[in-house]
Amino acid sequence: MQIDPRASRQLLELQLSNSLNETNASDGNSASTVDFASMMDGLLGTNSNTLNNTGTVGEDVNSAAISKRSSDGLLWLQLGSMYNPDTSSVSSSNSNVVSLSSLLNTGAVDSGASVPTDFESLIASASTKYGVPESLIKAVIDTESGFNPNVVSSAGAKGLMQLMDGTAAGLGVSNAYDPAQNIDGGTKYLSLQLQRFGGEVKMALAAYNAGPGRVSSLGVSSDAELMSVLNRLPLETQAYISKVEKAQSKYTV
Numbered sequence: 001m002q003i004d005p006r007a008s009r010q011l012l013e014l015q016l017s018n019s020l021n022e023t024n025a026s027d028g029n030s031a032s033t034v035d036f037a038s039m040m041d042g043l044l045g046t047n048s049n050t051l052n053n054t055g056t057v058g059e060d061v062n063s064a065a066i067s068k069r070s071s072d073g074l075l076w077l078q079l080g081s082m083y084n085p086d087t088s089s090v091s092s093s094n095s096n097v098v099s100l101s102s103l104l105n106t107g108a109v110d111s112g113a114s115v116p117t118d119f120e121s122l123i124a125s126a127s128t129k130y131g132v133p134e135s136l137i138k139a140v141i142d143t144e145s146g147f148n149p150n151v152v153s154s155a156g157a158k159g160l161m162q163l164m165d166g167t168a169a170g171l172g173v174s175n176a177y178d179p180a181q182n183i184d185g186g187t188k189y190l191s192l193q194l195q196r197f198g199g200e201v202k203m204a205l206a207a208y209n210a211g212p213g214r215v216s217s218l219g220v221s222s223d224a225e226l227m228s229v230l231n232r233l234p235l236e237t238q239a240y241i242s243k244v245e246k247a248q249s250k251y252t253v
Contacts (some may be wrong), residue, residue: 100131100191103199113253117147119160122180132194136201137187139248140208143188143240148220149177161186200225210237227246 018188117123117138127134144162145151157164159174163185164195168176171185193204196212202223207215210233218233 008016057249061117067084104131104133104201109241115143115253117251119147119179119183122183123187126183129184131215132185132187133248134192134253136244137190138251139244140186140190140205141183142247142251143243149182150177153220159186161189163189198222200226202241202245205241206233206237209240210234 025123032173035189047133052234099182115138123134123137123141126132127137128132141147141160144157145160149159149160151162153162154156155164158168159182160179161182163171163173163176163182165176168185169187171188173181173185176182176185190204190208193207193212194201195205196204198221200221200223203220214233214237215226218226219227220229230241
């Protein structure tokens with residue numbers, strides 16, 4: 001039976017509209033939105049390879065197009081796509097780590113030691129898996145929760161890396177209070193922001209706090225450019241960037 005792509009698009013819009021309200025990791029008040037019309041045009045276009053035989057989004061989705069259209073977070077995860085925000089990467093997790101580390105110029109994982117914490121093995125594992133420096137993961141945890149796995153913010157963000165419920169679900173985190181799940185999910189989300197913004201750490205941190213849509217709307221492409229328009233971000237986010245950077249220096253040996 002031939003299905004009208006326009007009808008399919010409308011159904012997907014209805015199913016996804018409620019699930020995409022919470023897309024950032026720590027700020028429940030982000031004003032991010034998704035352009036469903038252009039997004040669905042990309043997903044349900046004329047390319048016959050876009051959908052596989054099961055009707056779900058398959059590996060042949062054009063990742064560059066999705067990267068532009070899903071500018072507010074985790075749509076690709078919720079659709080079950082193989083999309084990776086780093087358009088030059090491949091599906092191999094090892095390739096993703098190498099790609100991200102080349103952007104950060106840090107090596108596949110931290111090139112140096114970091115100050116130990118109570119969650120050392122979990123942080124080391126996430127660092128190796130996603131290519132995010134251990135010191136940066138620790139700095140985000142320190143800033144977000146003070147290493148308290150049971151903390152809940154006034155906005156509803158939970159656990160060590162303060163994941164919102166919608167974001168946690170998109171990342172496959174079923175229990176945000178579980179340190180292993182939270183650190184894995186939070187580090188994955190952080191790595192996605194680093195890839196999305198070309199390894200620019202300040203931009204990635206701003207996206208982690210305020211949502212990637214908010215950062216993308218600034219029209220900047222580097223940390224230096226971000227700092228020149230920093231006053232356009234919420235005061236909390238402005239302070240967040242410097243707090244994390246200060247904390248990272250504390251955890252770097």
